[in-house]
Amino acid sequence: MTDDHDAPSVDITPKRWLCCHCGGTGVDSHGQTCQHCEGLGFC
Numbered sequence: 337m338t339d340d341h342d343a344p345s346v347d348i349t350p351k352r353w354l355c356c357h358c359g360g361t362g363v364d365s366h367g368q369t370c371q372h373c374e375g376l377g378f379c
Contacts, residue, residue: 352379354377354379355377358372360377361377
């Protein structure tokens with residue numbers, strides 16, 4: 337049996353989903369900051 341305390345740590349990259357409201361641009365159709373993703377382009 338192996339000891340988990342000696343296992344190497346691995347960085348897990350967070351999943352980012354493309355905003356379905358602005359298409360990832362961060363701007364809505366009126367040229368304003370997308371309020372769904374706060375201008376980041378992903379949720």
